[in-house]
Amino acid sequence: xxxxxxxxxxxxxxxxxxxxxxxxxxxxxxxxxxxxxxxxxxxxxxxxxxxxxxxxxxxxxxxxxxxxxxxxxxxxxxxxxxxxxxxxxxxxxxxxxxxxxxxxxxxxxxxxxxxxxxxxxxxxxxxxxxxxxxxxxxxxxxxxxxxxxxxxxxxxxxxxxxxxxxxxxxxxxxxxxxxxxxxxxxxxxxxxxxxxxxxxxxxxxxxxxxxxxxxxxxxxxxxxxxxxxxxxxxxxxxxxxxxxxxxxxxxxxxxxxxxxxxxxxxxxxxxxxxxxxxxxxxxxxxxxxxxxxxxxxxxxxxxxxxxxxxxxxxxxxxxxxxxxxxxxxxxxxxxxxxxxxxxxxxxxxxxxxxxxxxxxxxxxxxxxxxxxxxxxxxxxxxxxxxxxxxxxxxxxxxxxxxxxxxxxxxxxxxxxxxxxxxx
Amino acid sequence: xxxxxxxxxxxxxxxxxxxxxxxxxxxxxxxxxxxxxxxxxxxxxxxxxxxxxxxxxxxxxxxxxxxxxxxxxxxxxxxxxxxxxxxxxxxxxxxxxxxxxxxxxxxxxxxxxxxxxxxxxxxxxxxxxxxxxxxxxxxxxxxxxxxxxxxxxxxxxxxxxxxxxxxxxxxxxxxxxxxxxxxxxxxxxxxxxxxxxxxxxxxxxxxxxxxxxxxxxxxxxxxxxx
Numbered sequence: 001x002x003x004x005x006x007x008x009x010x011x012x013x014x015x016x017x018x019x020x021x022x023x024x025x026x027x028x029x030x031x032x033x034x035x036x037x038x039x040x041x042x043x044x045x046x047x048x049x050x051x052x053x054x055x056x057x058x059x060x061x062x063x064x065x066x067x068x069x070x071x072x073x074x075x076x077x078x079x080x081x082x083x084x085x086x087x088x089x090x091x092x093x094x095x096x097x098x099x100x101x102x103x104x105x106x107x108x109x110x111x112x113x114x115x116x117x118x119x120x121x122x123x124x125x126x127x128x129x130x131x132x133x134x135x136x137x138x139x140x141x142x143x144x145x146x147x148x149x150x151x152x153x154x155x156x157x158x159x160x161x162x163x164x165x166x167x168x169x170x171x172x173x174x175x176x177x178x179x180x181x182x183x184x185x186x187x188x189x190x191x192x193x194x195x196x197x198x199x200x201x202x203x204x205x206x207x208x209x210x211x212x213x214x215x216x217x218x219x220x221x222x223x224x225x226x227x228x229x230x231x232x233x234x235x236x237x238x239x240x241x242x243x244x245x246x247x248x249x250x251x252x253x254x255x256x257x258x259x260x261x262x263x264x265x266x267x268x269x270x271x272x273x274x275x276x277x278x279x280x281x282x283x284x285x286x287x288x289x290x291x292x293x294x295x296x297x298x299x300x301x302x303x304x305x306x307x308x309x310x311x312x313x314x315x316x317x318x319x320x321x322x323x324x325x326x327x328x329x330x331x332x333x334x335x336x337x338x339x340x341x342x343x344x345x346x347x348x349x350x351x352x353x354x355x356x357x358x359x360x361x362x363x364x365x366x367x368x369x370x371x372x373x374x375x376x377x378x379x380x381x382x383x384x385x386x387x388x389x390x391x392x393x394x395x396x397x398x399x400x401x402x403x404x405x406x407x408x409x410x411x412x413x414x415x416x417x418x419x420x421x422x423x
Numbered sequence: 424x425x426x427x428x429x430x431x432x433x434x435x436x437x438x439x440x441x442x443x444x445x446x447x448x449x450x451x452x453x454x455x456x457x458x459x460x461x462x463x464x465x466x467x468x469x470x471x472x473x474x475x476x477x478x479x480x481x482x483x484x485x486x487x488x489x490x491x492x493x494x495x496x497x498x499x500x501x502x503x504x505x506x507x508x509x510x511x512x513x514x515x516x517x518x519x520x521x522x523x524x525x526x527x528x529x530x531x532x533x534x535x536x537x538x539x540x541x542x543x544x545x546x547x548x549x550x551x552x553x554x555x556x557x558x559x560x561x562x563x564x565x566x567x568x569x570x571x572x573x574x575x576x577x578x579x580x581x582x583x584x585x586x587x588x589x590x591x592x593x594x595x596x597x598x599x600x601x602x603x604x605x606x607x608x609x610x611x612x613x614x615x616x617x618x619x620x621x622x623x624x625x626x627x628x629x630x631x632x633x634x635x636x637x638x639x640x641x642x643x644x645x646x647x648x649x
Contacts, residue, residue, distance in 0.1 A: 022506055033429045036427065036429050036430050037430075040430050040433070077479065106596075113429075113431070164572070165572075166579070168571060168572045168574065169576070172571040172572065172575065173572060173574060173575030173576060174570055175576075239640070250567050250568065251570045251571075252569075311559055338430075338433055339570070341570070370429055371429060371432060374429070374432055374433075375500070378500055381502035381569075381572045381573045381574075382502075382569075382572050383433070384434075384436030384437065384438055384501065384502070384569055385434035385435065385436055385437060385499045385500070385501045386431070386432055386434060386499065386500040386501070387431065387432055387433070387434040387498065387499065388498040388499065388500050389496075389498040390431040390432050391432060392498075
């Protein structure tokens with residue numbers, strides 16, 4: 001208790017700093033994955049992608065990030081173990097943040113495709129299980145989270161397969177694909193808008209104090225979907241169709257229509273990423289702030305302090321603004337054979353899966369969900385060649401990240417304990 | 424940093440190099456027409472120049488073939504079978520090799536095509552090269568086929584092209600028989616060794632069409648398997 005009373009401000013400052021650092025890292029690195037498919041298929045320029053990411057990452061974090069934040073903050077560990085020694089929880093959360101941040105930095109430097117989610121979950125489990133007690137971890141919950149890491153790529157792969165197949169059936173394999181594209185693409189846009197707004201309204205707006213009934217939520221989502229579709233129709237009308245390009249590639253014009261759709265799905269992707277991954281940075285911070293503000297008391301129902309979500313959002317945007325451009329530029333240069341019709345299917349599937357996970361409070365990896373979706377499109381025979389070697393690397397990096405994050409956080413935890421606790 | 428991005432998942436598409444390869448191979452075979460025109464005119468210097476160009480194209484095709492093979496490691500996930508793809512490029516390459524062999528043999532021996540069969544000979548040659556042209560058209564549809572997820576009307580388009588290829592190949596067979604017959608009629612007036620080589624060349628030109636047909640067969644097999 002004394003420690004918190006004595007060093008409360010310093011601890012919050014430290015957690016805030018590390019949390020911002022982590023959010024910044026997510027913005028600099030992770031967002032590139034979320035936006036990469038749009039840039040890679042030339043649907044968006046780097047500048048447009050960054051602007052979309054800034055707006056929708058922030059919106060996602062602020063409007064729909066609450067549930068995952070609460071899982072990271074109090075779902076993984078059993079707070080009953082810390083009632084008598086809340087300072088351990090504070091130290092632990094600070095070390096988890098720092099450990100995950102360091103691990104991300106190292107992994108980025110080495111070029112490993114690691115997940116921020118895995119790092120932070122590994123780090124939190126690490127300090128709690130080793131630093132405090134094995135029973136301090138809510139293993140059932142952790143098991144569920146780890147299970148979701150396996151299942152979400154499968155689900156998004158399935159979604160992507162179905163979405164891509166439907167696009168093939170409704171658009172590509174019709175006598176006039178361009179006319180079909182003009183007809184059906186706005187419907188996909190409406191679908192994207194509907195899913196996103198519904199999940200946000202149902203789950204996200206609670207914590208900023210707005211409540212809607214189910215029917216109201218459906219109505220509002222429907223209206224938003226209509227608006228999105230209408231904007232889509234206008235954008236498609238304004239498209240310039242180039243017959244010369246069609247001679248070279250019969251589907252060039254169709255892909256142009258899909259490129260507009262991809263702007264919408266890119267927004268969804270940024271929103272979904274913001275809603276899930278911001279929690280990795282601010283969940284631990286929220287825990288620290290709540291304990292310090294309550295003078296060491298661990299309250300179950302503690303509401304999120306108002307400045308925390310925006311801090312995470314701003315951190316991501318800052319990372320994007322400073323480093324995102326460079327990361328995206330490297331992506332843009334890579335010659336990819338990803339056309340907008342495939343990119344949209346992958347993005348819509350991944351965004352839907354991530355947003356659904358966000359609404360149930362499951363911290364999952366956006367990158368892996370997207371990889372699952374891309375594989376789904378590949379299964380539907382939509383992509384010329386996929387590198388299974390890279391996918392294997394990604395799987396290996398999940399497995400390495402958990403113990404690495406845990407080990408780092410254990411070390412930092414004992415160091416912090418040594419520094420702050422009088423012997 | 425690049426490994427960190429999801430786009431590492433996307434490997435280089437083998438379709439574009441495959442199309443480039445067959446286009447180059449076809450161009451190589453097409454050089455035989457001006458080559459034989461120079462031979463008809465007894466302009467061996469010009470023939471040698473054209474043969475050099477042809478050889479250059481063949482080398483280019485070889486390079487593309489090697490590139491395609493090295494860019495096709497085992498760990499790729501593709502909508503088409505890897506072995507089919509490798510077999511396809513092998514067959515394509517044989518067309519270029521044959522064209523090079525034909526021009527080399529004719530030039531090396533300064534083999535003249537007898538005047539009475541010259542017209543029939545060049546028509547036969549052009550027809551055989553046309554067969555390869557259909558193979559080019561079919562392979563050119565592959566990226567569209569990928570767009571439509573290997574189903575639907577694009578599959579039909581390729582199927583039609585391959586049927587046409589088969590028909591044209593059939594006509595080259597009967598043209599070859601007729602040409603051989605004509606050669607047989609005049610062979611007592613020609614140097615016997617030249618006659619043997621003329622039969623040889625006629626056969627090799629027929630091989631151009633045969634290999635083109637085999638490209639079509641491979642393609643058909645590849646699509647049927649999927």
